Amino acid sequence: MPSPISKTESTSRFDAITRDELDRPDSRKWSLNEGTIGAWVAEMDFGTASNVREAILGAVAKDELGYLAPPTWARTTAAASAFFERRYGWAVDPERIHHIADVMGAFDVFVRHFTAPGSPIIVPTPAYMPFLVTEALQGRETIEVPGVIEDTRWTLDFDGIERAFANGPANVVLVNPHNPTGAIYTREELLRLADIVERGGGRVFADEIWAPLTLDGPPHIPYASISAEAARHSVTSTAASKAWNVAGLKSAQIIFTNDDDLEHYRTFGFGVVWGSSILGAFAAEAAYSSSDEWLDDVNGALIENRELLFALIAEHLPGVRAVVPESTYVAWLDVSALAIDGPPAKFFLDNAGVTLTAGASCGAGFEQYVRIVFATPKPVLEEIIRRMADALAAR
Structure with missing residues (x-):
């Protein structure tokens, strides 16, 4: 895996959050499919402003x-x-x-x-x-x-x-x-x-x-x-x-x-x-x-995560095509070139243990897309892409 990009002091606290802290039974994002990494519900893994x-x-x-x-x-x-x-x-x-x-x-x-x-x-x-x-x-x-x-x-x-x-x-x-x-x-x-x-x-x-x-x-x-x-x-x-x-x-x-x-x-x-x-x-x-300071910190962390996500995709999922989002903390990935048999989100759920949003649920013609939430600690984001790449390599 590539080395994580440099982290500013203001956002490093978000990356210190561990999977054990996130994997809670009362978290819909993390509990929908037990044992998987939740990257589907549009919420951040960063808590809230103090x-x-x-x-x-x-x-x-x-x-x-x-x-x-x-x-x-x-x-x-x-x-x-x-x-x-x-x-x-x-x-x-x-x-x-x-x-x-x-x-x-x-x-x-x-x-x-x-x-x-x-x-x-x-x-x-x-x-x-x-x-x-x-x-x-x-x-x-x-x-x-x-x-x-x-x-x-x-x-x-x-x-x-x-x-x-x-x-x-x-x-x-x-x-x-x-x-x-x-x-x-x-x-x-x-x-x-x-x-x-x-x-x-x-x-x-x-x-x-x-x-x-x-x-x-x-x-x-x-x-x-x-x-x-x-x-x-x-x-x-x-x-x-x-x-x-x-x-x-x-x-x-x-x-x-x-x-x-x-x-x-x-x-x-x-x-x-x-x-x-x-x-x-x-x-x-x-x-x-x-909460303007919180917004500045969160936006900064999301910029870093977006850059890391696209660097990881380029290195480990080169067939994936995507437009770099200008905003939000979701990315819309075209996985059609990966030639996955069946719905891509189901493939990654079953074979990578990663829960994504199925493109088909976002409209007709987007069956070969998935939505990924990148508002998560960088080590978790790296694990998501590693799991997806490993699942593809094991086909």
């Missing part, structure tokens, strides 16, 4: 375990608003930010309440798997539009999206930064999408959960910030869950930049907020308020 942990423990110590109270959610939405302006230059009134359990819950609200009955859902693929699940789409027609690679980066197939509007208004799922390709869409790309949607009388659900993790890529641009039209026809959702590793605390934000949407939401939103967690709100407030 101030987030302290906020959670402080709330428990004070028995703050009841329903989410107005003062708590007001502090959290104010912290989120300040974070959006500080990190993205996006000024959002806290009154437009509302609590919800998670981004998929926000998508459910979007489809049920803010789209024309029966209108189709356009899902650019490869996609985050739940966006392709029938239950989430509530019986709507799904139009998959595969992305394209241009100039060594993934982007949207704008012509394909425009064709999907041929039969009338439709709704576009925009995941930005993108999971699983790691693309960060440019202002020009977002404006082009907004023009298509506006001319087609459609709507956009903007999932921006990965926005704090842009690594060394271009800055994140919130879709609703690019134009008055984009703000009017979109609903945005985000959360602290990916960047601070607190998905189990069930606290996300749904953001309304259309006045009519906001007024409509207020007629039923009281029934939505109760699904979110008070501990999650405390964690989100802490994350958004004073």
